[in-house]
Amino acid sequence: MSVFTLIISLILVLNIIAAIFTVLRSVRDIPTTWAWLLVLIFLPVLGFGIYLFAGRGLSAKKVRTIQTEYRRGTKAFVAMQKHANTHDRLLPAAVSTPAARELTTLFLNTASAPVLGDNSVKLFYDGKDKFAQLFADIKQANDHFFVEYYTIYNDQLGTQLRDLLIEKARAGVAVKVLYDAWGSLGAGKRFWAPLIAAGAKVEAYFSSQHLISDFRLNYRLHRKIVVIDDAIGYIGGFNVGDQYVSRKKKFGFWRDTHLRIRGNTVYALKVQFLMDWNATVPDDQAEPYAIDLAPLSPEALATSKIQLGKAPMQIVASGPDSSAQQIKYGYVKMIASATKSVRLQTPYLIPDDTALDALITAALAGIDVQVMVPDMPDHPFIFRATQYYANYLSRFGIKVYHYQNGFLHAKTLVIDDAIASVGSANFDIRSFKLNFEVNAFIYDAKIAQQLSAAFDEDLKHCQFLSPQVIKQQGHWLRFKQYFSRLLSPVL
Missing domain, CATH: 1.10.1200 (Non-ribosomal Peptide Synthetase Peptidyl Carrier Protein; Chain A)
Incomplete structure (x- = not known):
């Protein structure tokens, strides 16, 4: 030798x-x-x-910081919940089904998430419409504007958002921006300097700091939250960048789902933002949670000029700081509660065994389970793993569709056209365990039916994953799918 x-x-x-x-x-x-x-x-x-x-886990110090802020923020959530119970609006009788009651209880026990009613919700599926509305709302802000995104790119749309915020900061509006440094590559100190000079506060989420000694690539701030004057909130799947308004030829039309909320749930979005903000900044820069904030009383609603709907909602966050995978639990519980239909849209279909079994069990029990995924990659290994699981699920009678009118980035789940979830969490292990995510769970048949109708419209641009289509996949493609599936827990 x-x-x-x-x-x-x-x-x-x-x-x-x-x-x-x-x-x-x-x-x-x-x-x-x-x-x-x-x-x-x-x-x-x-x-x-x-x-x-x-591969490294979160440091014990960071976990303690997040958990400390979680406990502080939870006091505000508890105050909201007590107020809601006082007015007997935990769930209106019309939507208080066994499935809804069990799901709300799950989130109360695992995430201390209050059930807040009297919300009006506007749905967006096209980034051009969403950002046109958001920018119009920014221009009307007169007290504060809080924004939290995984991705804010240094491109045309990102610059437009920053410049609008510069105007509001100069006008005296309190502007706070929280972003993920890895997800917002290119938007560094130079990009944010004019906004900071105008008086705004801008921070990279704490897990993005110390790139050599303490950097954890796996743990990303994937949430998308906007709060304007405690009156308007946004949550969903869109990030900030040109590709999200369909300006990138690589992706074509960007199909996503986002919510604009007016009503009590805006308070929950604000508390969640402050929990993330306070976990990032030094203690002397932390913001109070104002736990006396409470949902609007019936008297206030009666005299308010704002015409609100009745949609009850819960804002549920999850992340690697907790062993309880709150959003995954919610997905699994929704699927298990379905009696007629399950309609799932996700760009990344890489479930763990629990989520996988939930879909399969529902299908074998006679539930109409439909899953929609993209037909183009934005991450090659993730795309091949998604193909593997799509093929696998189809064996059990689950109807899988590949969206072909651009890139599908929506993260929505609707059961029985009655309960829906929209947010930042994909149906994959990363969102279940590794990313900091936030979703809105909505107990309103009208909104659920709107999302289901959007699903039907998307079906016009899909290819059904039939046994014949699977048979046409070559051996090399199959190898890439199986290999990528082996890496699923770390993708």
Whole structure:
């Protein structure tokens, strides 16, 4: 054996030992453990570089910081819930079905999420419409504007948003911007400097700091929240960038779903934003939660000039700071509660075993389960893993559709045309366990039916994943799907 061969063999042996020690020293579920072992062993040395940025868990200090703010913010949620109960509006009788009652209880127990009624909701499916409305609302702001996005790009749309905020900050409006540094590559200090100079406060979410010593690529701020003057709130799937208004040829039309909310739920969005903001900034820059804020009383509604709807909602956040996967629990509970139909739209279909079994069990129980995914990639491994699970689910009678009119980025779930979820969380392991996500769960048949009608419209631009279509997939494509599926826990 040559010296070179001996050295290589020694490196490989040491790499395997180091891989086993590195992965097993942290408590993980078994699929994730095997996935990381696969990466570290089959990518010697390089795999440890990947693990350094993508495999380490949140530091104990960061977890404590988030949990401390969670406890503080929860006091505001509890105050809201007590007020709602005082007025007997936990759930109106018309929507107080067993499924709705059980789901609301789940979120009260796992996320302290208050059920807030008297909301008007406007749905957006096209980024051009959404941002036209958002920019119009910004121009009307006169007290404060809070914005939180995973992605704010340094491009035409991102610059337009920043410049509008500069105008409002100069006019005395309190402007706060929270973004994810990894998701907003290109929008660095130079991009934000004019806004900060105008008096606004801009922060990268705390998990984005210290790029070498403390950077965790895996844990991203994926939430999308806007709060304007405690009167208007936004939540959904759109980020800020030209591709989200269909200006990128690569993606074509960008199909997403976003909510504009007026009513009591805006308070819950504000508290969630402040929890994220206060977890990021030093203690002396933290904002009070104003726990005396309460949903509008019947008397206030009667005299208000704002004509609100009645849609009850819960704002539910989840993230790696908690072992309770609140949004995933909600998805699974919704699917299990369905008696007629399940309609899911997600750009990334990489479920864990629990979510996978929920879909399959519903289908085998005779529920009409329909799943819509994109027909083009924005991340190659994720796209191939999505294809694998789409093929797999189709074996159980689940109707899978590939959207072909651009890129489908909507994260929506509707059951029985009665209960719906819209937010930032994809139907994948990353959103369930690794990202900081937020969704609105809506107990209103009218809104659920609007989302279902949008699903029907999207079907006109889809290819049904039939057995014949699956058979036409070549061996190389199948290999890429199976290989990507092995990496699912770390994608």
